[in-house]
Amino acid sequence: MASVSSLGIGTGVDLQNMLTKILAAERAPISRIDAQISSAKSKISVYGTLNSKLDSFKSAAETWQFPSRLSAMGASSSETSVLNASASFMAAVGSYTMEVTQLASPQKSYSDAYAAGTTFGAGSIEIRIDGGSPISVPVDAGSTLSQVSAQINSAKAGITATVVTSGDGSQRMILTGDKPGAENSFTLTSSAAPSSGQALEVATLTDSEIAIANAADGLMRSSAKDAKMKIDGIEVTSSTNTFSSAIQGLTLTAAKLGTSNITVNTDTAKITTAVQAFVDGYNEVAKVIKSNSSYDEATKTAKALNGDSSARSVLSVLGSVRTSVPSELSSANLKALHEIGISIQQSGELKLDTAKLEKAIKDTPNDVTNLLQAYGKEYATAITNLQSSNGTIGFRVKSLNESVSRFNASKESMEARIALVEKRYRAQFTALDKYVNSMQTTSGYLGQQLAMFTK
Structure with missing residues (x-):
């Protein structure tokens, strides 16, 4: 608020204080709007907490609803x-x-033995998995057995090659299928000849040769099984x-x-855990509503949801689901939650009798899971409806947000009007100040003149 410290000097009247009181009176409606904005925002915040608790409760209900989540x-x-x-x-x-x-085991085969340092001429190796399309691996002239092994591994053809050097210095290439199972057996043929003139070959394998030890180096061969x-x-x-x-x-x-x-x-433990999570989720919702709906007689202050019918209706809806038998259970042996140990307390919260639940699971496990699925579906649907844009909570939060927007718009309009009022009063008081000051100057002059006439 702008102010002029000299306002009122000419009149001898504290015009600045007068202007401050006038503007305070003009701003009284804005103070009321500020209180309304604060109240609406407090309710929006509490409804945000309530929505969060309902989300958790809905998740617990959906665990009941969907057998894949319950894992009973x-x-x-x-x-x-x-x-x-x-x-x-x-x-x-x-x-x-x-x-x-x-x-199950992968195929394991090995090549003939070659002297260390043996190199191979240019050619290719053809690999087939389960008789499928061949994968060709090129072999460069002068490649060693280790280099050929590296080329096979780079091809990612479904087998892994490793070179083993025996005690006499000879080398073999061990070939192991990447996957077990008969459908992953493989064959390998080569056109690359070693410097000694013999072909690069992999020992053939038949069922009768499974797990036969090679007398020279103790290596074993096995088929894919x-x-x-x-x-x-x-x-x-x-x-x-x-x-x-x-x-x-x-x-x-x-x-x-x-x-x-x-x-x-x-699985009794999984069901008990799921039911306890449901009870805890319901109670968290009830606590948020109850703790924010009270009125303190001593301080004469009300909590954010005191007198809020929308909040009360949430518990009413959830209570109605609890006391109504889902259509799927109309002819079932178990129809109500209290039959599996879930009861309502005077506080409005739920309580679980674990012993009663475990006995029901032991006696009629299918009936228990059917009851959980039916009530889980009803609760999940009810919460979805409450939170939808046209539901009790969704509509209430939308209405509160719209109220805040209206209040802010009204406040801005009032602030603009008060600024004009201040400008007008300040101009009038300034003019008055100047006028009175002028009159006082004139009065002083006339007094001097009269004094001279008297002499």
């Missing part, structure tokens, strides 16, 4: 050193006797040591040959 099934192995097992939501309760009879396992006497195979399609919902990983019993049950 678990698998255990009697011999984890032989076989490990994990279950997805699609697995069925049951037990199986499993015998791992063969582990699938993993094999018997499930209750029925043989299944896999190109890797992981069996993911033998039994729906079960993933089995073989570690060594042997027998193991696999048991699939409802």
Whole structure:
């Protein structure tokens, strides 16, 4: 606010103080608007916190709704050193006797032995995986066995080459398939001849030659093999040591040959954790609303959501979902949340009876998961509707933001009007000041003249 320190000097009246009081009276409506803006922003902030808590609660509800998130099934192995097992939501309760009879392995072959320093003439090596299209690897004239090995590795044809030097100084190239399983067997043919005149060859391999030791250097050869396992006497195979399609919902990983019993049950711990997270999520929502809706009699101050019907309706909607039976459960054995240990307290918060929940899971696991899925869907839908642009919370926050915009616009308009009022009053007071000062000057002059006439 602009001010002139000399205002009122001519009149002898404190016009500046008078102007300050006039402007304060003019600004009274702006103070009320500032209070309204502050109140609206406080509510917007609390609704932001409430939305965050609802997001967390919705996530907990969706864990109930979607079986893939709930992961309510678990698998255990009697011999984890032989076989490990994990279950997805699609697995069925049951037990199986499993015998791992063969582990998957990649093909391993080796070349003939060559004297150290042997070089090869120009040519190429042709590699085929499972009889597929050939991959040609060029061999430059004068290449050593190590250089040929490096060329094979650079081609990334599905095999890895390594050069091994034996005790007598001779060298062999070990060729190992990158992947296990019969479908990943390979062949290798070469047109590059070594300086000794013999062809660069890889020892051929037949089933009868599996794991036969070479008498000269102790190297071993093996064919690419699938993993094999018997499930209750029925043989299944896999190109890797992981069996993911033998039994729906079960993933089995073989570690060594042997027998193991696999048991699939409802995972009580996972369900209990999911239910507790749901209860905690609901209670966090209730706490935000309750703590921000109170009124302090001592200080005569109300919290941001005191008297806010939109906030109260949130708990009303969530309570209605809890007490209404979803259509999917109309003929189910379990229909209400209290049947699995979830009850409402006087405080408005939920409480979980873990023992009651675990007993329900043990007695009727399918009924429990069906109930969770149905209520999870209802709660997730209700929260989505509350937060939508036309929902209770979404519309309320939108309305508050619009109010703040209107208040700010009104404030700007009033500030502009008050600036004009101040300008007008200041001009009038300044003119008055000058006029009175002029009159006082005239009065002094006339007084002097009258004094002279008297003499």
